[in-house]
Every structure is written in structure tokens, then in C-alpha cells.
Amino acid sequence: MNTQPPIAASAAAPPTRPATPPSCWVLTDGKAGMENQCLGLAEAVGATPLAKRIHLKSPWRQLSPYLPLSLDHGLTPDSDALSPPWPDLLITSGRHAVGAALAIRRRSGGRTFCVHIQNPGVPFSRFDLVVMPAHDRKAGPNVMESLGALHRVTPQRLAAEAARFAPGLEHLPRPRVAVLVGGSNGVYQLTPALTGQLADRLAALARQGIGLMVTPSRRTGAENEAVLRQRLAGLPAMVWDGAGANPYFGYLGLADAVLCTGDSVSMVSEAASTGKPVYVIGLEGGSEKFDRFHQLMVARGVTRPFTGVVESWTPTPLDDTSRVAAEVLRRMAARR
Structure with missing residues (x-):
């Protein structure tokens, strides 16, 4: 069972940020929609993220996320470097980032807290937290639902x-x-x-x-x-x-x-x-x-x-980004 509610009934309180923000990488293949969601979450936890973009060589490009990725041989020369020191927090999105995230988690000895946004296509337990849209209808002990997409709007x-x-x-x-x-x-x-x-x-x-x-x-x-x-x-x-x-x-x-x-x-x-x-x-x-x-x-x-009429009404607040950020910080603090 998913222990997280699909959406808060009201706007989430701002996450309580640690005195020292976590070091953070945002890792995608550079697609704007994916990267913006990751950046939005990183900024919401108080981090100043380092955005890294990677591209995969064959056969990893065709077989990701199912073929384990070699950080030494699987990335194209135009990819950003993935090397120590590993970040406290890694936020990824997109299937091409899954293998790299799992490799970083291994090489960091599990110290890097790994969050994946959207379905990673591998068992969710391989990440510390997976953020899934409610309309995907997925659940798990480390799955947190968002009603909409995460973003950078504040x-x-x-x-x-x-x-x-x-x-x-x-x-x-x-x-x-x-x-x-x-x-x-x-x-x-x-x-x-x-x-x-x-x-x-x-x-x-x-x-x-x-x-x-x-x-x-x-x-x-x-x-x-x-x-x-x-x-x-x-x-x-x-x-x-x-x-x-x-x-x-x-x-x-x-x-x-x-x-x-x-x-x-x-x-x-x-x-x-x-x-x-x-x-x-x-x-x-x-x-x-x-x-x-x-x-x-x-x-x-x-x-x-929209039916052609615009009226004044009070919508239910949507604040998935702050709600997810608060859960990330809570889980990171619990591991210390």
C-alpha cells in the first residue's frame, strides 16, 4: 500500500529546510519538461542544484533502464562528467537517467539519496523515493503521488x-x-x-x-x-x-x-x-x-x-512541489 496521500487537502506548509542545504545534482537527458521538474524539487528543498545532462551510447541507449549502466563506458563524450564527490541528493527523471542514478547510488555506498520523478521502469525499491503522478495509478512504500507535475513556480x-x-x-x-x-x-x-x-x-x-x-x-x-x-x-x-x-x-x-x-x-x-x-x-x-x-x-x-465563461471562484490549492520537498527532507533526516 502507498502510505502517502494522493494530494494534500490544502496547500502544503513550506518544507523545514536544514541549516546546511544538501549538495544536489539534477540528472536528465536535457529534455526541458524533465529537467524543470527536477530543478523545481531541488530548489524547494533549499538546494542549489548542479544540472547534469547525459546521453547514452549503444546498447545502453536502446536497453535503458534494463541494462545496468557503466559510468566509465556507457556515456557519450558530450555528457557531463559523473564523478566524486557524490552529492547528498540526486534527482533524476527519464529512463535514460535511471541507470546512471543506480550506478551513483552504488558508488556512493548508498550515501546519496536518490529520487526519481515519474516511472523509472525498474523496481521502485531501487530508489529512496519515486514521485509518480496520481493518474499513473502506481503505489508502493517509497512511492509518493503528485496530482500534477512538479515545477519551478513560486x-x-x-x-x-x-x-x-x-x-x-x-x-x-x-x-x-x-x-x-x-x-x-x-x-x-x-x-x-x-x-x-x-x-x-x-x-x-x-x-x-x-x-x-x-x-x-x-x-x-x-x-x-x-x-x-x-x-x-x-x-x-x-x-x-x-x-x-x-x-x-x-x-x-x-x-x-x-x-x-x-x-x-x-x-x-x-x-x-x-x-x-x-x-x-x-x-x-x-x-x-x-x-x-x-x-x-x-x-x-x-x-x-473552459466553456467561454470566466468566473471568480476559489480553487483547491495545488502545491505538490512543496509537499514532495518536505517528504524528501523528512526521509533524508531520518537516515542521519
């Missing part, structure tokens, strides 16, 4: 970024709504027709006096971006053009409510961590896991589906 970061971007958005009326637009991936499709429907709904909100702060992503696509710009032209809406600093966190900090497409667990989780009303924009497609994630978020009162 009140301090949102406040700083809001102050940074506020001067350029003073012309927008209040209330203001951040619109986070993802795009097509292996599960969902964002088509120009669907973007047109979304743009029409956004335009209707703007005509009601709501200021829109829209940030597309690389996956949105030029055609979809053009639809958004055309239909929001002349309305109180700012659509980021991709130039200059990314206003993503600034928009989250300045928003009174958030709309986001449902193609990214990380994006929905980051939006929900703000404590503001979050509406999820449905896209074409889906999968069993994504459907479970969105159903859980609605059932727990964290998000609502």
Missing part, C-alpha cells in the same frame, strides 16, 4: 516577473486573464479550425472588458498564431510575438484567472499552482492517462473546463 518568482512585465501591460483592462496556448503533440491536435473557435471565445471575453495576455508556445504553430492575432486585433489583448524575454511567468503573476490548453500536464500544473481560477481548454484527441489527469483535477476542485 510566489516570489511570480511577483518578480509580474513587476517586470507590468509596465508593458498597463493598457489592458481588469480583470486580466492569462491565456497559455500549447499545441499539437503525440496525443492532442490544435487545428486552425479549433484555434478559430478559441479565438472567437477569447474575443467575446475581450469585448466584455476583460484584458487578455496570450502566450503561444513553439508547438502552437505559425498558422494558429496568425488566427489568434487576426481575430484579437483591435481588442484589449496582448499576444506575445516570441521576441525578447518570455512573459509566461509574468502573465501568470499578473492574471486574475488563467486559461490553458490541456495538452501539457506541466502547463496546467504551473497554472494551478498560482491559486487562481484555472480553466482548461479542450483540444482534439486525448489519451487514457491525460483523461484521468484532467478528471482528477476537476474532481478535486483544482480546474474547470
Whole structure:
């Protein structure tokens, strides 16, 4: 049985950090979604993490995580060095990082506390803690569930970024709504027709006096971006053009409510961590896991589906990152 609750009923208290922060490595193959989750957890425990990125040679690349990795022979020359002194805390994500994590755990004599985010594909007991999304439906004595993805969003970061971007958005009326637009991936499709429907709904909100702060992503696509710009032209809406600093966190900090497409667990989780009303924009497609994630978020009162209306309501706080960080520190302290 999993001894950890799937999600706290209320926002987690900030983790009690040790007087001396642990030395910490974050180890991934460099994919942004994986690395950001690891960095978010590392920062939440009070560490200043050293991010390391590795790539595997054959046959480890094809057979990871099942073939034990040799740190001396299994990494490509462009990988970051993995050598002593070993860190107090190692946080990994992705199947290509599993073998390296287990090798470091062995070479450190078990001193390094190893946390893996998402399913490692090997027995969970080989890690000190495994953090799994609730929609994966996995359990174990050293498994801790998160409702959403871990992330780097903090009140301090949102406040700083809001102050940074506020001067350029003073012309927008209040209330203001951040619109986070993802795009097509292996599960969902964002088509120009669907973007047109979304743009029409956004335009209707703007005509009601709501200021829109829209940030597309690389996956949105030029055609979809053009639809958004055309239909929001002349309305109180700012659509980021991709130039200059990314206003993503600034928009989250300045928003009174958030709309986001449902193609990214990380994006929905980051939006929900703000404590503001979050509406999820449905896209074409889906999968069993994504459907479970969105159903859980609605059932727990964290998000609502976007139907064209934005209301003021109080969502259930989502603070998986602090909750997991507190458990990591508790378990590390118990081993001393």
C-alpha cells in the first residue's frame, strides 16, 4: 500500500529546510519538461542544484533502464562528467537517467539519496523515493503521488516577473486573464479550425472588458498564431510575438484567472499552482492517462473546463512541489 496521500487537502506548509542545504545534482537527458521538474524539487528543498545532462551510447541507449549502466563506458563524450564527490541528493527523471542514478547510488555506498520523478521502469525499491503522478495509478512504500507535475513556480518568482512585465501591460483592462496556448503533440491536435473557435471565445471575453495576455508556445504553430492575432486585433489583448524575454511567468503573476490548453500536464500544473481560477481548454484527441489527469483535477476542485465563461471562484490549492520537498527532507533526516 502507498502510505502517502494522493494530494494534500490544502496547500502544503513550506518544507523545514536544514541549516546546511544538501549538495544536489539534477540528472536528465536535457529534455526541458524533465529537467524543470527536477530543478523545481531541488530548489524547494533549499538546494542549489548542479544540472547534469547525459546521453547514452549503444546498447545502453536502446536497453535503458534494463541494462545496468557503466559510468566509465556507457556515456557519450558530450555528457557531463559523473564523478566524486557524490552529492547528498540526486534527482533524476527519464529512463535514460535511471541507470546512471543506480550506478551513483552504488558508488556512493548508498550515501546519496536518490529520487526519481515519474516511472523509472525498474523496481521502485531501487530508489529512496519515486514521485509518480496520481493518474499513473502506481503505489508502493517509497512511492509518493503528485496530482500534477512538479515545477519551478513560486510566489516570489511570480511577483518578480509580474513587476517586470507590468509596465508593458498597463493598457489592458481588469480583470486580466492569462491565456497559455500549447499545441499539437503525440496525443492532442490544435487545428486552425479549433484555434478559430478559441479565438472567437477569447474575443467575446475581450469585448466584455476583460484584458487578455496570450502566450503561444513553439508547438502552437505559425498558422494558429496568425488566427489568434487576426481575430484579437483591435481588442484589449496582448499576444506575445516570441521576441525578447518570455512573459509566461509574468502573465501568470499578473492574471486574475488563467486559461490553458490541456495538452501539457506541466502547463496546467504551473497554472494551478498560482491559486487562481484555472480553466482548461479542450483540444482534439486525448489519451487514457491525460483523461484521468484532467478528471482528477476537476474532481478535486483544482480546474474547470473552459466553456467561454470566466468566473471568480476559489480553487483547491495545488502545491505538490512543496509537499514532495518536505517528504524528501523528512526521509533524508531520518537516515542521519
